[in-house]
Amino acid sequence: MSMQPFASETGVCAALMRNNIDTDQITPGHTGMKVQKTGFGEGLFFNWRYLPDGGDNPDFVLNQGPFRDTKFLLAGTNFGCGSSREFAVWALRDFGIRAVIAPSFGAIFTSNCYMNGVAPIILDEAAVSAIAGEIAPDHCTMTVDLVRQVILSPDGHEHRFHIPDLQRERLVEGLDAIDATRKRDDQIAAFQTADKLRRPWVYAVEGAAA
Amino acid sequence: MGRTFFEKVWDDHVVADLGDGAFLIHIDRHFLHEVSGAVSLKEIDARHRTVRNPELTFGTVDHVLETVPGRGMTTRMPGGDDFLREFTERIGPHGIRFFDLHDPRQGIVHVIAPELGVALPGMTFICGDSHTCTVGGVGAFAWGVGSSDSEHALATQTVIMTKPKTLRVNFTGQLRPGVHAKDMILALIAKYTADGGTGYAIEFAGEAVRSLPMDGRLTLCNMAVEFGGRTGTVAPDEITFAYLKDREFSPRGADWDRAVAYWRTLASDADAVYDMEYELDCSTLEPQVTWGTSPEHSVAIGGVMPDPAASADPIARTSRQRAADYAEIEPGSPVMGLPITGAFIGSCTNSRIDDLRAAAAILKGRKVAEGVTAICSPGSTATKLLAEAEGIDRIFIEAGFEWRESGCSLCMSGATGGESFPRDARVIASTNRNFEDRQGPHVRSHLASPVTVAASAIAGHIADARAFASKEDEQ
Numbered sequence: 300m301s302m303q304p305f306a307s308e309t310g311v312c313a314a315l316m317r318n319n320i321d322t323d324q325i326t327p328g329h330t331g332m333k334v335q336k337t338g339f340g341e342g343l344f345f346n347w348r349y350l351p352d353g354g355d356n357p358d359f360v361l362n363q364g365p366f367r368d369t370k371f372l373l374a375g376t377n378f379g380c381g382s383s384r385e386f387a388v389w390a391l392r393d394f395g396i397r398a399v400i401a402p403s404f405g406a407i408f409t410s411n412c413y414m415n416g417v418a419p420i421i422l423d424e425a426a427v428s429a430i431a432g433e434i435a436p437d438h439c440t441m442t443v444d445l446v447r448q449v450i451l452s453p454d455g456h457e458h459r460f461h462i463p464d465l466q467r468e469r470l471v472e473g474l475d476a477i478d479a480t481r482k483r484d485d486q487i488a489a490f491q492t493a494d495k496l497r498r499p500w501v502y503a504v505e506g507a508a509a
Numbered sequence: 510m511g512r513t514f515f516e517k518v519w520d521d522h523v524v525a526d527l528g529d530g531a532f533l534i535h536i537d538r539h540f541l542h543e544v545s546g547a548v549s550l551k552e553i554d555a556r557h558r559t560v561r562n563p564e565l566t567f568g569t570v571d572h573v574l575e576t577v578p579g580r581g582m583t584t585r586m587p588g589g590d591d592f593l594r595e596f597t598e599r600i601g602p603h604g605i606r607f608f609d610l611h612d613p614r615q616g617i618v619h620v621i622a623p624e625l626g627v628a629l630p631g632m633t634f635i636c637g638d639s640h641t642c643t644v645g646g647v648g649a650f651a652w653g654v655g656s657s658d659s660e661h662a663l664a665t666q667t668v669i670m671t672k673p674k675t676l677r678v679n680f681t682g683q684l685r686p687g688v689h690a691k692d693m694i695l696a697l698i699a700k701y702t703a704d705g706g707t708g709y710a711i712e713f714a715g716e717a718v719r720s721l722p723m724d725g726r727l728t729l730c731n732m733a734v735e736f737g738g739r740t741g742t743v744a745p746d747e748i749t750f751a752y753l754k755d756r757e758f759s760p761r762g763a764d765w766d767r768a769v770a771y772w773r774t775l776a777s778d779a780d781a782v783y784d785m786e787y788e789l790d791c792s793t794l795e796p797q798v799t800w801g802t803s804p805e806h807s808v809a810i811g812g813v814m815p816d817p818a819a820s821a822d823p824i825a826r827t828s829r830q831r832a833a834d835y836a837e838i839e840p841g842s843p844v845m846g847l848p849i850t851g852a853f854i855g856s857c858t859n860s861r862i863d864d865l866r867a868a869a870a871i872l873k874g875r876k877v878a879e880g881v882t883a884i885c886s887p888g889s890t891a892t893k894l895l896a897e898a899e900g901i902d903r904i905f906i907e908a909g910f911e912w913r914e915s916g917c918s919l920c921m922s923g924a925t926g927g928e929s930f931p932r933d934a935r936v937i938a939s940t941n942r943n944f945e946d947r948q949g950p951h952v953r954s955h956l957a958s959p960v961t962v963a964a965s966a967i968a969g970h971i972a973d974a975r976a977f978a979s980k981e982d983e984q
């Protein structure tokens with residue numbers, strides 16, 4: 300999967316202001332069991348988004364008018380905590396969400412976002428709540444600029460954020476991390492050679508045969 | 510200025526500084542399981558990449574594998590068979606050591622990694638599962654990764670990482686009888702909230718940790734991720750060395766001596782400074798049980814259901830109200846005495862031999878209450894065999910527990926459409942996540958230590974194990 304580049308995007312922003320939205324809620328396990336990396340958009344927030352009879356739950360924000368095309372999602376603290384399942388990020392991406400904006404994120408989720416072209420943007424609680432307060436169905440267009448590292452809220456307020464350079468460049472260019480790291484194989488080999496002298500037991504894995 | 514334990518381990522693993530806080534970090538051990546592992550290996554194969562260091566990589570099956578006796582390579586979990594099949598087919602050709610379903614070394618990855626000496630002090634250790642931090646109990650720097658990071662590690666034996674800040678949690682005082690590692694970690698998360706440790710490399714320290722046996726340390730570190738931690742570790746000491754000596758993949762002979770000498774240098778220097786310090790007094794700690802849908806929703810066993818409306822912060826209030834609605838418990842009512850219909854002892858949190866022994870001491874000579882489905886799935890096949898050799902299986906079975914094979918089982922299978930507790934059940938479990946629907950549709954899970962689970966199974970409601978002096982003690 301090559302990643303979709305993300306320099307500056309403008310689109311619909313929705314608010315899901317709950318704390319601790321874990322990856323089990325983002326993609327309940329029963330919706331994500333496929334040995335592949337795409338095709339998970341339908342399962343996003345499954346238990347909240349659909350009624351027991353399979354129909355759309357009209358109370359859930361992503362089922363409401365313009366928010367069906369949500370590109371940016373605002374959330375409470377600790378978004379993406381819980382299981383490491385990358386399905387959660389694939390579902391957000393497949394739905395069309397390019398960035399999640401929250402006061403804090405699960406650490407594994409953050410890494411998974413970088414690997415898949417979704418921007419995990421940290422803003423303080425006051426800023427997230429302020430933007431959430433601006434949003435209305437007819438007033439939900441926002442811009443996220445990863446090059447300048449600013450968000451332009453629906454009311455036109457600028458909020459600065461920071462994503463580490465390397466991760467940000469990869470998001471902006473849509474670069475594959477493995478290809479980039481493989482170019483450093485000499486460095487990795489040199490590390491291992493030196494480390495073998497210091498910690499030989501790490502590399503001499505005995506035990507029974509495979 | 511001195512360095513912390515974490516900083517010493519980190520410094521020994523930096524392959525390259527990539528700028529602005531990002532580093533290329535060497536991975537010493539990488540464990541695969543059939544869910545995230547199947548996806549990573551499929552992608553590696555599809556792109557014709559090779560596994561750079563298969564000798565540093567291991568695999569087993571635990572997540573979707575059934576735990577019912579006589580199990581095979583099929584599961585009732587929708588789509589699960591594909592993971593078992595693809596993983597098993599793909600792992601072999603790469604020359605990765607694989608403990609399949611018939612291997613006596615099979616088990617939940619985080620349980621077998623220390624048990625086999627695959628995870629060792631001062632190592633970087635990853636697995637495509639959030640509870641990889643469990644093996645921080647032996648002093649490894651261990652964390653969970655997604656399939657893409659796992660793929661990156663398969664191809665390059667490294668991952669890209671931002672250096673986490675350090676947090677030391679001082680557990681002061683000594684635990685009183687009947688209070689366990691699970692209670693320590695639940696109380697900590699309740700005190701500082703589920704994101705209190707977000708992003709930190711957490712070191713668990715203090716008197717109570719130093720005297721915890723290895724199984725308890727593994728429980729403590731297991732739930733570091735429920736605290737938001739990037740990792741959770743306990744600096745290695747004599748308890749660690751005694752535990753690891755002569756394990757199958759532990760170093761031997763001269764290598765062992767060299768390793769121990771190196772491990773002894775890892776403890777934080779006296780003048781090392783942490784970015785943050787938390788403290789919890791263990792001398793007054795009570796057994797804990799959760800009421801809601803986040804591990805932070807825990808109270809002392811004698812406590813009452815808190816009132817969500819009492820939270821000052823509006824988002825916290827809504828979140829807690831939602832949890833209270835899901836749990837269907839009246840604010841102000843005691844948690845003890847809540848009737849349960851299910852009890853589960855298993856998972857990477859609490860299914861090691863010490864856990865099973867402690868639960869058996871409660872169960873011995875007693876019966877599970879009518880109407881309670883009680884299940885035990887030991888954390889590894891080796892643990893199961895050891896328990897059987899000690900007669901622990903008989904105690905569980907005679908009390909009315911189902912005695913299962915090893916795997917993740919009811920820790921999460923309810924969420925994936927596999928075996929689950931029935932809709933609306935109220936369950937007490939030795940697991941780590943009480944999330945909505947995790948153990949089955951609308952199942953309410955209460956997290957607690959194995960002894961609290963055992964006592965509650967017998968009582969038929971949430972109960973304090975200290976009221977159940979073991980029959981042996983009475984004799």
Ligand code: SF4
Pocket residue numbers: 572617619638640855856857858916917920921941
């Ligand atoms: S036992 Fe539960 S928490 Fe542990 S690895 Fe398995 S599913 Fe995850």
